[in-house]
Amino acid sequence: MDKVFRDRRATLVMLAPALLVYTLVMIVPIFWSVGYTTLDGNAVSGFTFVGLDNYKAFFQDSTAIDALLFTLKYAVLLTVLQVVAGYGLALLYVFYLKHRSSLVRTILFFPVILPTVAVALMFQRVFEAAPTVGPINTIIMALGGNLTDFLGDPHYSFWVIIVMDLWRSMGFYGVLLYAGLVEIPDDVIEAARLDGAVRWRMVRHVVIPLSLPVLLSAVIFSINGTLKVFDTIVALTNGGPGTATTPLTLYMFRTSFAYGEYGYGSTVAFMLTLMCLLVTVFIFRSMRGDATKG
């Protein structure tokens, strides 16, 4: 029996295609990119070796630092909002709608799978100021406010991105956290209720501690996705106005493909990868610590 499970040739035949494609198209390019960070130039014009100059340039480049800070600000804020909104929805499904939540869950989940570009074009129209007045501005003006050029003002355009991403993703986090909540046994909730725990105290002292593991995976998944944000922003604001809403991912894309600076582009990509790694490890550490304490 063991002979069949330990068949070397079969293992190789089955594993080789996936491993080969994965190694050649993902693993090798990752190290190749790290090599690019020590070069200047591009594939067409040729390269010169510059050592660590690209890294020095990165930390002296105010646009790059702005992009880094934008990415962090966006990722932290959106992660908090996504998980809080998702958790709110999950509580709504479990404790308010109960067994009737299926249709609401299904409808609120739908935006998750919509193509980002279509959603972004839709939000551009919803928040439009000119030449036509979109729904949001119409409502603001009906309430006595001023016509606001949301996408033309750096302060507002950031919030439009946040609102749109929240619109797209809250249903996803709702279902993800709902799956964690329904696993809490009914008798635990019932016992807490008999002990006199009501509503918010019940949520705080019973429900939240019990759903910490699924909250942790939601936070990690969210931060990992939001640090890599690209589609949403390219389609909604294209980084503008100016470079006000440019994250690292888009800055890398611009330096590499618009300006043909492979070395510097790779350096930006490498910093982004490093950030993803650090943030994930950091969250894992701090949340795991909390979970064991609680």
Add this chain to the structure above:
Amino acid sequence: MTIVSRSWSARLRRLPGVLGVGFLLLLVVYPMLWILLGSFKQQDEFLSEPFWALPRSWSLTNYVSAFVDGGLGIYIRNSALVVFPSLLLILAFGVAAAFALEVLVWKGRSSVLVLFLAGIMVPTQMILLPLFAVYYRAGLTGSLWPLVITYTAIGMPLSVFMLATYMRAVPREVFEAAILDGASVYRIFWSVTIPLVRNAIFTVALVQFFFLWNDLLIALTFVSRSDLRTIQVGLLNFTGQYGSVDYGPMFAGISVSVFGTLALYAFLNKRVMAGLTAGAVKG
């Protein structure tokens, strides 16, 4: 207190909750409905009528214009030409690799699984430049091949990991019984494992389909010719093509994209929700 009045007060107490849920649903559904209504409006209706106005007529001219002048049909065809072959390769390679990693026994298999898993975290930007250089040298930049190759590789980590997890749930005794009956490895793979994880394969296919169909970054990087644009890149360039914004055809283009997805979701929503959230918890 009579039963009637109690039920009325109960209903009244429920009112804020019902209104809240209704508002949430409206928030999600209305923008899409608004786009659909807009896809029937003419340019002057956008400029002179308020946003809530219904279209004057229900003509399909905007859709015709989106497909004929906007090239929407070509974009959808390009997307299909790229996404379905990639999906097929992802599934074929992924199922085989998951079998080798989960069912077969050899030294180092858990490290290889971790190696696959690590790929989920790395931003795509980290592999774009070397791939661009290679595709350029190989003369592939004027074709859809770069997309198929890149999609297949990018789909590997999550697919292998999800399929391996599903295979772990199959009791070992099933495979052992097949061996006692004299089945070879390939036979166990083809006639035992695949039928058992058929549902999982379908779920993974669905998840990957949405990732690939909705991809913008890779399509934007490797497609240089406008007639090879995928639906996402095409839609993104819809604005520029008409100079000033031509609202009707653009609303029609968005509608096709949104309601095409809805058609799929209407039938498969349970699978889609389960599959996508499973990918998140495990990833």
